[in-house]
Amino acid sequence: MRILMTTDTVGGVWSFTKELAGELLSDGCPVALVSVGRAPNETQQSWGAEQGVRWGPNFRFEALEAPLEWMTDNKRAFSAAAPEISRIAAAFEAEMLLSSQYCFGALACEIPRIVVAHSDVLSWAEACRPQGLEDSAWLATYIALVSEGLVCADAVVAPTHWMLHALGRNFPLPHARRVIPNGRNLPQLDHGVPRKMQAVTAGRVWDEAKNLRMLQDVDAPMPMLIVGETEFESAQLLLCGGEARLLGPLHENALFDLFRESAIYICTSRYEPFGLAPLEAALCGCAVLANDIASMHEVWGDAALYFSGPESLSDWLRRLSDHGGLLGEAQTRATTRAREFTASRMAKAYSELFGSIHREVRQEAAVKRHVA
Numbered sequence: 289m290r291i292l293m294t295t296d297t298v299g300g301v302w303s304f305t306k307e308l309a310g311e312l313l314s315d316g317c318p319v320a321l322v323s324v325g326r327a328p329n330e331t332q333q334s335w336g337a338e339q340g341v342r343w344g345p346n347f348r349f350e351a352l353e354a355p356l357e358w359m360t361d362n363k364r365a366f367s368a369a370a371p372e373i374s375r376i377a378a379a380f381e382a383e384m385l386l387s388s389q390y391c392f393g394a395l396a397c398e399i400p401r402i403v404v405a406h407s408d409v410l411s412w413a414e415a416c417r418p419q420g421l422e423d424s425a426w427l428a429t430y431i432a433l434v435s436e437g438l439v440c441a442d443a444v445v446a447p448t449h450w451m452l453h454a455l456g457r458n459f460p461l462p463h464a465r466r467v468i469p470n471g472r473n474l475p476q477l478d479h480g481v482p483r484k485m486q487a488v489t490a491g492r493v494w495d496e497a498k499n500l501r502m503l504q505d506v507d508a509p510m511p512m513l514i515v516g517e518t519e520f521e522s523a524q525l526l527l528c529g530g531e532a533r534l535l536g537p538l539h540e541n542a543l544f545d546l547f548r549e550s551a552i553y554i555c556t557s558r559y560e561p562f563g564l565a566p567l568e569a570a571l572c573g574c575a576v577l578a579n580d581i582a583s584m585h586e587v588w589g590d591a592a593l594y595f596s597g598p599e600s601l602s603d604w605l606r607r608l609s610d611h612g613g614l615l616g617e618a619q620t621r622a623t624t625r626a627r628e629f630t631a632s633r634m635a636k637a638y639s640e641l642f643g644s645i646h647r648e649v650r651q652e653a654a655v656k657r658h659v660a
Contacts, residue, residue, distance in 0.1 A: 289317055289320070289383045289384055289639075289642055289643070289646065290317070290318045290319075290320075290380060290381055290382050290383045290384070291312055291317050291319050291320070291323070291380035291382065291384050291385075291400075291642070292319075292320045292322070292373070292377050292380060292384070292386070293305060293308070293309060293319060293320070293321050293384060293385075293386045293387070293388070294321075294322045294323070294324060294369075294373065294385075294386075294387040294388055294389055294392055294467075294555075295321060295322070295323050295324075295388050296323060296324055296325035296326070296356055296389070297323050297325060297326050297327070297328050297329065297351075298325060298326055298356075298492065299491065299492045300406070300470075300491070300562075300563075300564040300565070301388050301406055302323075302332065303472070303564050304388070304404075304406070304461050304470055304564065304611065305321065305369070305388065306335065306472060307470075307472055307473065307631045307634070308442070308471075308631070308634060308635055308638060309332040309339075309347075310339075310631070311632055311634070311635030312630050312635055312638075312639070313339070313343050313346060313347060315635065315639065316463055317639070318345075318346040318347065318380070319343075319346070319347055319351075320347075320348045320349075320376055320377075320380040321336070321347070321348070321349045321350075322349075322350050322351075322352060322369075322372075322373055322376060322380060323349075323350075323351045323352065324329050324351075324352050324355070324356060324365075324369050324389060325354070325356040325359065325614075327351055327353075328351050328412075331539065331540070334455060335447050336349035337349075341377070341522055343651065348376075348380065350372075350376060350612075352368070352372050352373075353368065354368035354369035355368070356389060356658075357389060357390060357391055357433045357434060357575050358409050358430060358431055359479040360426065361575070362426060362429050363429055365389070365391055365429075365433055366391040366392070366394070366433055366482055370392070370395055370396075372403070373385075373392060373395060374395060374396065377395075377397055377399060377624040378397075379546065382399055382621055383399055384399055384400055384402070384645070384646065384648065385397065385399055385400070385402065386400045386404065386461075386638070386642075387401065387402070387404065387437075388401050388403075388404050388406060389403070389437075390403050390405075390433065390434040390437035390438055390441075391434065391436065391437040391438075392437060393436075393437030393438055393440050393441030393444075393462075394436045394437045394439075394440040394441075394645070395440075396655045397490055400442040400645045400646055400649045401440065401441050401442050401641075402441060402442060402443045402444070402445060402641065402645060403437055403438065403441045403443075403444050403445070404444075404445045404446075404453055405444055405445065405447075405452065405455045405553045405561075406451075406561060406562075407451070407559075408434060408454070408455055408459070408559045409421070409427075409430055409434075410431075410457075410458040410459070411435070411451075411454035411455065411457070411458065411559070411561075412559050414454070415497065415558050415559035415581075416496050416497050416558060416559055431459075431651060434459055435459055435460060436585055438459050438460055438461055438462060439462070439476035441459050441462045441466065441643050442462060442464060442524065442648070442649060443462055443464035443466065443641065443645050444462055444465050444466075445465075445466045445467070445468050445638075445641065446463055446465075446466075446467055446468075446561070447467070447468065447469055447470045447561060447562035447593070448467060448469065448561060448583050448585040448586050448587060449467050449628075450561065450582050450586050451561035451562070451583065452465060452467055454561075454606055455579065456639060462607075464644075464645060464648070466641055466650055467580055468634060468637040468638060468641070469587070469629055469633075469634065470562050470564060470567070470629060470634060471630045471632070471634030472564060472567050472568055472571060472626075472629060472631060473630060473631045473633040474544060474568060474571045474572065476549060481548065482549075482551050483548075483550065483551055483573065484549050484551065485510045485551050485609055485630070486510050486512070486513060486549075486550050486551060486552070487510055487511070487512045487513070487550065487551065487552040487554050487564070487577070487605065488510065488512075488513045488514075488515065488546055488547065488550045488552070488553055488554070488569065488574070489503075489512075489513070489514055489515070489518050489554045489556060490514070490538075490543060490565045490569075491515075491516050491554065491565045492516060493515075493516040493517065493518055493534075494513055494516075494517060494518055496557035497555050497557055497558060497560070498556060499556040499557055499558045499579065500514060500532070500556055502556055502558075502597070502601075503531075503532040503554075503556065503598075504532065504604050505512065505598035506531065506598045506601050506605070507531075507598075507602040508531050508532075508602065508605050509605055509606050509609045509610075510551075510552075510605060511531070511533065512531055512532040512533065512554065513532075513535055513546070513550070514532055514533065514535060515535050515536070515537070515538050515543055515546065516536075516537055517537050517588075518534060518536070523534045527639070530647055544572055545569065547568060547569045547572035547573070548572045548573060548575055550574055550611050551568075551573055551574065551575065551608070551615060551619070552573040552575045552576075552577055552605070552608060552615075553565070553566050553569035553570065553575070553577065553622075554575050554577045554578075554601070555576065555577065555578040555579060555584065555592075556601075557579055557580055557581070557584075558579060559582065560581065560584060561583055562583070562587060563583075563584065563587060565579075566578065566588075566592075567587075567626050567629055570622040570626035571626045571627065572624065573619055573623055574617045574619065574622065575593065575608065575615060575618035575622050576588060576592040576593070576618075576622040577592070577593050577594075577595060577601065577604055577605075577608075577620075578589070578592045578593070578594055578595075579594070579595060579596075580594040580595060580596045582645045588622070588625060589625065590619040590621070591622050591624065591625030591626075592625075593608075593618055593619075616629070652656045
């Protein structure tokens with residue numbers, strides 16, 4: 289089946305797309321990939337070029353100048369991209385659209401449309417802004433874009449049951465709904481570098497959902513390192529005191545090297561629909577210390593250790609620092625759990641969904657023709 293995928297270049301959505309596209313291509317499914325939002329960086333452009341060389345006409349990558357639904361200029365999120373996506377779908381002879389943006393569920397095309405719920409602003413606000421979001425033209429536009437995309441889509445996919453339920457509290461959902469956990473494959477490298485007694489966290493650190501300011505109040509017996517961009521649009525992370533150190537953004541390979549030489553990954557998030565960074569860290573051998581929220585329990589079960597604030601996190605860090613056996617056990621449990629979330633398992637579930645939705649749409653079309 290020929291798949292048209294949309295993505296964005298900020299955070300975990302890009303990693304998800306890369307992993308899934310690679311698996312689908314390896315399974316013989318041609319993929320056309322379209323990015324919206326911030327322009328691809330040099331590394332992302334190089335990856336797209338490499339796939340083009342490897343897969344030839346079975347892969348194409350285009351970047352469109354259109355904002356994402358949650359960006360400041362969201363009035364153009366659909367209109368600036370929809371005509372080009374329709375053009376690419378026709379030229380590529382796509383048979384299925386898998387969109388990481390809700391609004392493209394409303395694309396006027398003849399192929400089935402599936403949207404992936406990586407997160408959404410309203411459930412984000414429930415966790416991060418309990419006082420609610422201020423009414424604005426931006427918020428009204430966002431709600432309209434997401435609602436229309438979901439109503440028109442043939443199916444919605446979320447990486448956790450928690451995320452699917454959170455989305456359904458605020459938006460109408462299509463009849464077909466699936467939970468497909470994210471998957472990640474990392475090379476199993478052994479550089480012979482001794483693991484340091486240090487804790488690391490990574491991601492969109494400017495996003496208040498990451499809750500990184502709490503690290504200012506943590507009494508840590510070891511270095512705490514923060515990796516990622518500190519600013520995006522009007523959002524930024526400013527740390528005032530404390531022991532955590534900002535490293536800024538790192539190339540993916542450098543980040544994985546840091547994970548492999550670190551003992552612990554800290555997931556401070558108050559809102560985390562799945563969490564690719566802790567998965568990557570666990571695949572690199574880190575123990576996972578996670579904020580005590582429902583989505584983390586769904587993903588990690590008893591393979592993570594949970595904290596409920598700075599004092600609780602400080603206590604866990606001291607215990608793991610003082611007891612090598614406890615730390616080793618936590619690392620083993622996290623890595624074992626992480627290895628269940630493979631890219632191949634994710635791709636298989638998506639492929640099965642593609643086939644199911646494609647059959648349903650064809651049957652519905654046949655019934656309509658018969659009635660007519």
